[in-house]
Amino acid sequence: MPPHPSRRPRRDWRGWQFTGPFAAVFVFVFIAPLAYALWLSLFQNRLVGGNAFVGLENYRTALTDPQFWDGFLRVSLFLLVQVPIMLALALVAALAIDGARLYATGLFRLVIFLPYAVPAVVAVLMWGFIYGDHFGLTADLNELLGTDLRPFAPDWMLASLGNIVTWEYVGYNMLIFYSALKTVPFELYEAAEIDGARGAQVLKAIKLPAVRGAVVIATIFSIIGSFQLFNEPNVLKPLANNVVNSYFTPNMYAYNLSFAGQQYNYSATIAIVMGVITAAIAYAVQLRGTRREDR
Amino acid sequence: MSTLKRRTVIGTVPAALATGALAACGDDTEPAAAGSPEDLDAALERGGKLTYWTWTPSGEAQAAAFTAQYPNVEVEVVNAGTATDEYTALQNAVAAGSGAPDVAQIEYYALQQFVLSDALVDLGQYGLADLEPQYTASTWAAVDLGGVYGLPQDSGPMVMLYNQAVFDEFGLTVPATWDEYVAAAEALHTADPNRFLTNDAGDPGFAQPLIWQAGGRPYTVDGTNVGIDLQDEGTRRWADLWNRMLQPGLLAPIPTWSDDWWKALSNGTVASLISGSWMPGILEGSVPEGAGNWRVAPVPSYDGTPVTAENGGSAQSVLKQSADPALAAAFLRWLNSSPESIAVFLENGGFPSTTAELASPEFTGTAPDYFGGQKINEVCVAASENVATGFQYLPFQVYANSVFPDTVGAAYTEQGDLNAGLEAWQESLEGYGEAQGFQVN
Numbered sequence: 001m002p003p004h005p006s007r008r009p010r011r012d013w014r015g016w017q018f019t020g021p022f023a024a025v026f027v028f029v030f031i032a033p034l035a036y037a038l039w040l041s042l043f044q045n046r047l048v049g050g051n052a053f054v055g056l057e058n059y060r061t062a063l064t065d066p067q068f069w070d071g072f073l074r075v076s077l078f079l080l081v082q083v084p085i086m087l088a089l090a091l092v093a094a095l096a097i098d099g100a101r102l103y104a105t106g107l108f109r110l111v112i113f114l115p116y117a118v119p120a121v122v123a124v125l126m127w128g129f130i131y132g133d134h135f136g137l138t139a140d141l142n143e144l145l146g147t148d149l150r151p152f153a154p155d156w157m158l159a160s161l162g163n164i165v166t167w168e169y170v171g172y173n174m175l176i177f178y179s180a181l182k183t184v185p186f187e188l189y190e191a192a193e194i195d196g197a198r199g200a201q202v203l204k205a206i207k208l209p210a211v212r213g214a215v216v217i218a219t220i221f222s223i224i225g226s227f228q229l230f231n232e233p234n235v236l237k238p239l240a241n242n243v244v245n246s247y248f249t250p251n252m253y254a255y256n257l258s259f260a261g262q263q264y265n266y267s268a269t270i271a272i273v274m275g276v277i278t279a280a281i282a283y284a285v286q287l288r289g290t291r292r293e294d295r
Numbered sequence: 296m297s298t299l300k301r302r303t304v305i306g307t308v309p310a311a312l313a314t315g316a317l318a319a320c321g322d323d324t325e326p327a328a329a330g331s332p333e334d335l336d337a338a339l340e341r342g343g344k345l346t347y348w349t350w351t352p353s354g355e356a357q358a359a360a361f362t363a364q365y366p367n368v369e370v371e372v373v374n375a376g377t378a379t380d381e382y383t384a385l386q387n388a389v390a391a392g393s394g395a396p397d398v399a400q401i402e403y404y405a406l407q408q409f410v411l412s413d414a415l416v417d418l419g420q421y422g423l424a425d426l427e428p429q430y431t432a433s434t435w436a437a438v439d440l441g442g443v444y445g446l447p448q449d450s451g452p453m454v455m456l457y458n459q460a461v462f463d464e465f466g467l468t469v470p471a472t473w474d475e476y477v478a479a480a481e482a483l484h485t486a487d488p489n490r491f492l493t494n495d496a497g498d499p500g501f502a503q504p505l506i507w508q509a510g511g512r513p514y515t516v517d518g519t520n521v522g523i524d525l526q527d528e529g530t531r532r533w534a535d536l537w538n539r540m541l542q543p544g545l546l547a548p549i550p551t552w553s554d555d556w557w558k559a560l561s562n563g564t565v566a567s568l569i570s571g572s573w574m575p576g577i578l579e580g581s582v583p584e585g586a587g588n589w590r591v592a593p594v595p596s597y598d599g600t601p602v603t604a605e606n607g608g609s610a611q612s613v614l615k616q617s618a619d620p621a622l623a624a625a626f627l628r629w630l631n632s633s634p635e636s637i638a639v640f641l642e643n644g645g646f647p648s649t650t651a652e653l654a655s656p657e658f659t660g661t662a663p664d665y666f667g668g669q670k671i672n673e674v675c676v677a678a679s680e681n682v683a684t685g686f687q688y689l690p691f692q693v694y695a696n697s698v699f700p701d702t703v704g705a706a707y708t709e710q711g712d713l714n715a716g717l718e719a720w721q722e723s724l725e726g727y728g729e730a731q732g733f734q735v736n
Contacts, residue, residue: 047731048731
């Protein structure tokens with residue numbers, strides 16, 4: 001039967017009915033707050049003198065704000081050191097469980113994943129007790145071994161935080177890697193065995209390529225997580241008030257600007273600048289990661 | 296959108312935001328303005344529902360006693376966090392234009408900030424300024440900020456609490472001057488390196504009363520003109536003294552109110568503390584192991600003349616957002632001036648701001664076993680009479696305190712020079728004050 005090219009199709013709203021509920025929620029909880037933050041960032045509301053439109057003035061201030069960049073450098077350092085360590089540990093754990101050389105893999109998987117199930121605030125409070133160098137576990141350890149560990153000392157704070165974050169997220173990343181390994185068809189291993197491939201060769205030729213995509217995803221998540229570092233330092237702040245200052249991470253800076261300093265406009269600006277930087281870096285990593293995969 | 300429309304939006308929305316942030320009620324809704332003393336009794340008769348934010352331990356019991364007396368009024372007591380946590384919630388509610396309680400507890404140092412953001416009702420219009428003679432001069436001065444913006448709940452004239460058992464064990468005598476205090480700190484720490492005369496990990500709520508006691512008047516506030524001098528003579532006097540404690544490591548670096556701190560007080564690691572007169576009640580409740588060991592003495596002085604300062608202490612205020620400010624004011628009047636309410640407050644270990652209670656033999660005569668039968672309130676009441684006058688806080692003190700660790704705190708971690716830390720703090724405060732539109736000198 002020939003088509004009727006002359007008849008214009010009637011406008012069909014069925015597509016909207018499917019996407020409508022999502023679109024409404026998306027606009028309401030995602031686009032609207034972003035737009036509001038952008039709007040806020042163009043004003044300056046002072047305790048004396050009220051509100052005024054200042055254009056891009058807040059952005060100019062943010063880009064030259066030493067406290068903002070201090071926090072940014074701190075989370076960047078955190079990112080460069082902590083994320084590789086955490087992902088390497090997660091990969092080793094995933095390979096170990098997948099290799100089935102371990103007894104009770106189910107138990108290991110559960111135990112390594114368990115910290116992720118503990119609410120972050122609770123976990124950090126617990127670590128706060130462990131790190132306590134007056135009466136905490138660290139104090140007992142120092143007494144027992146004659147060491148002088150000071151997890152809250154200025155030079156050690158970032159490492160102490162890295163330890164907490166690694167503990168929290170190794171299991172989560174391990175599960176991502178493990179599920180990627182699980183997608184490898186059994187026939188591939190069989191073929192490798194028939195070809196006489198040994199353990200190391202299987203690892204290099206099959207397993208690592210299989211998790212590459214998952215590593216890219218996990219890296220992107222970790223970059224975002226590092227740049228948004230907030231819970232861990234903020235919960236430890238009362239224990240080490242002078243070391244974890246009000247601009248320790250960009251998110252803490254934004255929080256303190258708005259909640260302690262009532263500088264909602266500048267706080268929104270900081271959040272937007274940090275969001276743009278995070279998106280740019282995450283996007284760059286994704287481009288690079290997927291390009292390698294295509295090769 | 297046409298250019299014309301866009302311009303209108305830019306013109307009106309910020310204005311709406313500004314009024315929302317600065318005043319809960321716009322130009323046309325100023326219910327408080329019509330108030331009078333008669334309104335309060337009428338409101339109590341009429342009744343209604345009130346929300347009251349407080350972290351005072353006796354808050355619930357006081358509200359219950361109030362409802363028993365005025366059954367038409369329902370009071371919901373909410374603990375919205377202690378001190379700074381509550382102010383954050385309160386500031387957000389003020390900025391958002393809704394969600395604030397009718398009555399809230401606010402420490403004296405933070406009152407001015409809420410007055411400035413036009414969040415509080417001037418109680419003078421309800422005739423509550425007449426209550427002035429009931430309160431100590433220093434607490435009344437703290438709420439009388441160009442209008443009566445709250446009624447004093449408690450006061451915190453500073454005293455020294457010390458562990459007599461530790462003092463006896465190490466042969467220490469109670470220091471009357473700061474020189475003796477530093478000597479005692481050295482003696483104790485030398486005899487046992489695990490023990491400290493006191494702790495201080497950097498706390499603006501502790502440093503500022505000590506600056507006050509030393510004669511420092513770093514802040515001068517006149518409307519929107521703000522003077523900041525954290526290197527005036529008195530402030531330097533305190534910083535120089537405290538350097539002598541900090542630099543040789545005589546201060547236990549344990550943050551006050553942390554779990555470690557309670558342990559240190561329980562096991563005698565920290566042998567004394569300087570705090571407000573509300574502290575004995577808290578110590579008795581929180582450090583049961585110290586029963587019988589603790590005593591109270593005046594704060595050491597610089598030259599032998601007893602002088603002290605207020606540490607903490609709160610007022611209760613009526614918020615402009617209140618739907619029924621007359622009823623809220625009536626509740627507040629009962630809460631902080633009726634003998635029934637204050638009796639409940641005292642039962643729970645509070646330290647009053649009302650002269651009648653401070654002078655009553657019943658109050659000064661109490662000799663708790665926890666303090667070895669010492670009549671501790673005699674010391675505290677004497678302290679309340681020796682509070683130095685003329686200290687002002689900044690109109691953005693809550694923020695100022697939040698950046699104290701960034702600046703002065705660094706001096707604590709490095710065991711460096713507190714004067715340098717104070718200068719850094721000053722610089723940070725000047726920058727903030729100017730950015731907020733104050734005239735900073």
